[in-house]
Amino acid sequence: MSxxxxxxxxxxxLGVERTSAEAAICVAGIPFDLGTSNRPGARFGPAAIRQxxxxxxxxxxxxxxxxxxxxxxxxxxxxxxxxxxxxxxLAKIEAQAEQLGHLVALGGDHTITLALLRAxxxxxxxxxxxxxDGHVDTWPExxxxxxxxxxxxxxxxxxxxxxxxxxxxxxxRSPIHRDIFDWTVGKGVTIVSAExxxxxxxxxxxKRVREVVGTEPVxxxxxxxxxxxAFAPGTGTPEVGGLATWQARAILRRLAGLNFAGMDxxxxxxxYDVAEITALAAATMAWDYIAxxxxxxxx
Numbered sequence: 001m002s003x004x005x006x007x008x009x010x011x012x013x014l015g016v017e018r019t020s021a022e023a024a025i026c027v028a029g030i031p032f033d034l035g036t037s038n039r040p041g042a043r044f045g046p047a048a049i050r051q052x053x054x055x056x057x058x059x060x061x062x063x064x065x066x067x068x069x070x071x072x073x074x075x076x077x078x079x080x081x082x083x084x085x086x087x088x089x090l091a092k093i094e095a096q097a098e099q100l101g102h103l104v105a106l107g108g109d110h111t112i113t114l115a116l117l118r119a120x121x122x123x124x125x126x127x128x129x130x131x132x133d134g135h136v137d138t139w140p141e142x143x144x145x146x147x148x149x150x151x152x153x154x155x156x157x158x159x160x161x162x163x164x165x166x167x168x169x170x171x172x173r174s175p176i177h178r179d180i181f182d183w184t185v186g187k188g189v190t191i192v193s194a195e196x197x198x199x200x201x202x203x204x205x206x207k208r209v210r211e212v213v214g215t216e217p218v219x220x221x222x223x224x225x226x227x228x229x230a231f232a233p234g235t236g237t238p239e240v241g242g243l244a245t246w247q248a249r250a251i252l253r254r255l256a257g258l259n260f261a262g263m264d265x266x267x268x269x270x271x272y273d274v275a276e277i278t279a280l281a282a283a284t285m286a287w288d289y290i291a292x293x294x295x296x297x298x299x
């Protein structure tokens with residue numbers, strides 16, 4: 001056990017001391033929010049998630065019993081971005097991510113996922129995708145932006161970075177034009193609405209995820225607005241009727257053994273948060289994900 005009080009834990013993710021990019025699992029922040037369509041502020045997400053993660057250091061993971069201090073885990077700091085330049089930033093993110101092994105990225109808005117998938121696609125093609133979100137993010141453009149937080153998966157599908165037949169979206173409930181919905185489903189994407197989650201439960205959803213993604217490499221992208229604003233108010237585009245935190249965690253915990261290739265948690269906007277509950281939810285999703293990897297990442 002740690003004898004350092006949680007409030008005095010060093011300001012890295014889970015207080016980890018290692019900073020080497022050679023670690024089996026690397027945590028990196030990506031402080032970028034120029035792709036937002038509503039409220040900005042996700043550039044401050046990585047720092048807030050790290051700060052909130054202090055609450056998770058005082059013991060082992062209660063579902064997997066993963067001992068985080070025994071994992072080959074490093075917090076390598078924040079990626080460099082090209083401030084004011086969306087495409088320049090995507091190029092920088094891709095170049096930095098492709099140098100790493102297994103990356104857990106702390107966003108930042110959802111635009112960053114496109115660059116992370118481009119980097120992974122150089123090594124693992126085609127990728128499946130488990131996508132928690134209130135929005136499908138398959139618009140061809142995002143309020144006039146060709147590359148924005150509403151369009152990463154449109155481009156990912158069009159560029160062949162992911163296999164849409166191995167893509168499942170969980171928590172969808174936002175307003176959406178019918179042609180966007182039809183295009184998404186027509187490509188083969190499986191959509192599980194928030195109402196579906198409420199009605200069928202986490203066990204059934206996790207079973208559906210396994211059926212869709214199979215055994216090949218799969219990426220996890222967790223937009224914090226998959227959660228209802230009651231559980232995650234600190235985000236740019238909140239949508240009512242979303243998942244409860246316990247539902248999202250219960251689904252994640254049932255995905256042990258999938259062939260995960262990386263993960264991001266995005267859209268935490270601290271200026272709109274209350275008592276760090278959004279940042280803590282995001283930190284917990286990353287913590288739960290890392291616990292799924294524990295058998296492969298223990299030193």
